[in-house]
Amino acid sequence: MNNYAALILSAAISFAATWALGYAFIPWLHKLKFGQTILDIGPSWHKKKQGTPTMGGLMFIIAVIAAVAVTFISDKLAGGNLVVGSYLVPSEIRSKIYSGIIMAVSFGIIGFADDYIKVVKKRNLGLSIMQKTVAQVLVCAAYLTSLFLSMNHKPYTFIPFYGNIELHWTFWIFGFCVIYAAINAVNFTDGIDGLCSSVTVTAAVSLTVIAVMKGFFGVGTVSAALAGGCAGFLIWNHNPAKVLMGDTGSMFLGGMLVAVSFALNCPLILLLVGIIYVIEGMSDVIQITYFKLTHGKRIFKMAPIHHHFEMSGWNEKKIVCVFTLVNIIGCIAGILVMYFGDAAH
Numbered sequence: 459m460n461n462y463a464a465l466i467l468s469a470a471i472s473f474a475a476t477w478a479l480g481y482a483f484i485p486w487l488h489k490l491k492f493g494q495t496i497l498d499i500g501p502s503w504h505k506k507k508q509g510t511p512t513m514g515g516l517m518f519i520i521a522v523i524a525a526v527a528v529t530f531i532s533d534k535l536a537g538g539n540l541v542v543g544s545y546l547v548p549s550e551i552r553s554k555i556y557s558g559i560i561m562a563v564s565f566g567i568i569g570f571a572d573d574y575i576k577v578v579k580k581r582n583l584g585l586s587i588m589q590k591t592v593a594q595v596l597v598c599a600a601y602l603t604s605l606f607l608s609m610n611h612k613p614y615t616f617i618p619f620y621g622n623i624e625l626h627w628t629f630w631i632f633g634f635c636v637i638y639a640a641i642n643a644v645n646f647t648d649g650i651d652g653l654c655s656s657v658t659v660t661a662a663v664s665l666t667v668i669a670v671m672k673g674f675f676g677v678g679t680v681s682a683a684l685a686g687g688c689a690g691f692l693i694w695n696h697n698p699a700k701v702l703m704g705d706t707g708s709m710f711l712g713g714m715l716v717a718v719s720f721a722l723n724c725p726l727i728l729l730l731v732g733i734i735y736v737i738e739g740m741s742d743v744i745q746i747t748y749f750k751l752t753h754g755k756r757i758f759k760m761a762p763i764h765h766h767f768e769m770s771g772w773n774e775k776k777i778v779c780v781f782t783l784v785n786i787i788g789c790i791a792g793i794l795v796m797y798f799g800d801a802a803h
Contacts, residue, residue, distance in 0.1 A: 459533040461675040464540050465666065468529040468679045469686035475521035476690030480514075484694065484701050487511035491577075510699060513573050515707015517694075518687035519566050522714070523559065525683040530676075541676040551721065553608035555676055558717025561601040565641055565713035568593045569705030584705070594638060602633040605720060616723040618799025636725045637716050640732070643739030644712035645705060646762040650774045651697035653764060656782040657734045658711050659688045664731045664789035665718045668796045677721040684714050697774045727796060733788030734781050738762040 459467075488511055533540040541555060542548035571593075572584035585593070606613055606629065613629035614622045625632055648654035662685035669678030688711070694700045703711075715732060719725040729736055741763035748757050759769035767777050 459529075459536045459538045459540065461540065461543075461678075464529050464533055464538075464675065464679055465670070465682045467532070468525045469682040469689075471528055472518070472521045472525035472683040472686030473690040475524055476518045476687045477693050479517040479521060480691075480694040480701065483514065483517050484511055487513060487701065510702055512577060512702040512704040513570065513706045514691065514694065514701035515566065515569070515703035515705075515710055517701075518691045518703075518707065519563065519710050521690065522683045522687040523563070525686065526559070526680055529679050529683070540679060543673055543675050545674070550608045550610075551674065551676060553604060554717075554721040555680060557601060557604035557608070558714070558721055559680070561597060562710050562713030562717050564597045564600075565594070566706055566710030568597070569645075569707070569709035573704040573706050594641060595634070598634050598637045601637070602630060605633070614723070615725065616800075617726070618724070618795045620799075622723070633725075636719075636728070639739060640716050640728055640735065641709055641712035643732070643735040644715065645708045646738045646742055647735055647764070648703060648705075648708040649762060649764050650768070650777060651699040651702075652692055652695050652774075652778045653781060654703065654708055654711065655688045655692045655695050656778050657732075657785045658715070659685050659692070660782060660785045660789050661715060661728075661731045661735075662688060662718075664793055665715070665722065665727075667793050668722060668727065668731075669718070671793075671797055672722060672800065674722060677718055680714070680721070681718045684711070684718070697778070724796065727792050730792030730795060731789045732785070734785040737784075738764065741766070 530541060542551050545551045568585075568590065572590065576584040584590075613625045613633075615625060615632070616622050644654065644658070647657060662681045665681040666678045666685060669675065669681060691703065691707075695703065715728060716725065719728050739762070741758060742761045745756060745758050745761035748755065758766040760766055764777050764781065768774070772780075
């Protein structure tokens with residue numbers, strides 16, 4: 459199968475499947491009364507979202523996995539070698555792709571447990587911070603172990619304009635920090651209709667472009683499916699949303715972005731292609747830190763920062779447009795850094 463045709467097929471299947479699943483999933487979630495519970499600490503106008511079906515992330519989780527599987531199998535039957543391409547160590551890239559998908563699904567399961575407790579058990583806060591953290595750490599440890607083994611016990615990362623550097627023992631600290639920060643930053647971004655979906659489409663498209671530049675079409679197939687799934691979900695999730703992704707979806711998205719960035723050997727690129735995630739996550743950290751240091755004062759009207767703009771009078775559609783545009787700028791910067799950084803090396 460032609461590599462570019464594979465990218466298009468993967469994105470198209472994921473988009474169509476997510477869109478089509480909405481016709482079945484949304485009424486089903488309504489029937490099960492899996493509606494979003496809006497906390498009193500949020501903006502008062504969010505109360506109108508009360509009861510909107512959540513856990514909609516299941517739609518694109520199923521679609522993304524199906525799209526990747528169909529594309530990989532079709533390519534194999536056609537005599538192609540899409541997964542590993544011309545990569546020097548095929549077992550390494552294969553392991554990174556498959557273990558990454560398993561890792562993302564595992565984070566999605568943690569998110570599902572959190573959503574289920576909130577919606578079905580009527581415990582608004584879901585899993586406790588300790589429960590969620592322990593579960594995330596266990597998934598991180600398993601995933602990093604698979605990466606460590608796939609790289610023959612010599613973990614490395616690519617730094618633009620410098621090249622590959624061996625991480626040695628710092629690989630574990632670096633890996634935990636990147637994964638934990640990314641998963642939760644993406645989760646923070648899922649606060650208003652269509653925001654996380656829109657931003658993730660841009661991030662996934664840019665990662666696909668980077669994968670193509672590096673000749674990693676197998677990885678590109680995964681990120682193309684992610685872009686297609688988020689775009690299909692936006693049909694149902696744009697303001698006013700008919701369904702919300704919940705932690706089920708946002709944690710899966712975070713896991714997929716991490717998986718693709720590690721498969722590209724450059725997880726640091728998420729700082730640019732996911733600049734909005736960085737801003738959202740840092741705004742929450744800054745708010746909490748400042749609040750504690752000043753015994754009750756705040757920098758933002760509300761964190762994460764998209765809520766600050768809401769409280770300042772911006773409507774949800776404006777926030778989504780501006781934040782998506784900012785992330786597109788970060789994506790362009792990320793692509794240029796990888797292009798010239800790789801060429802310079």
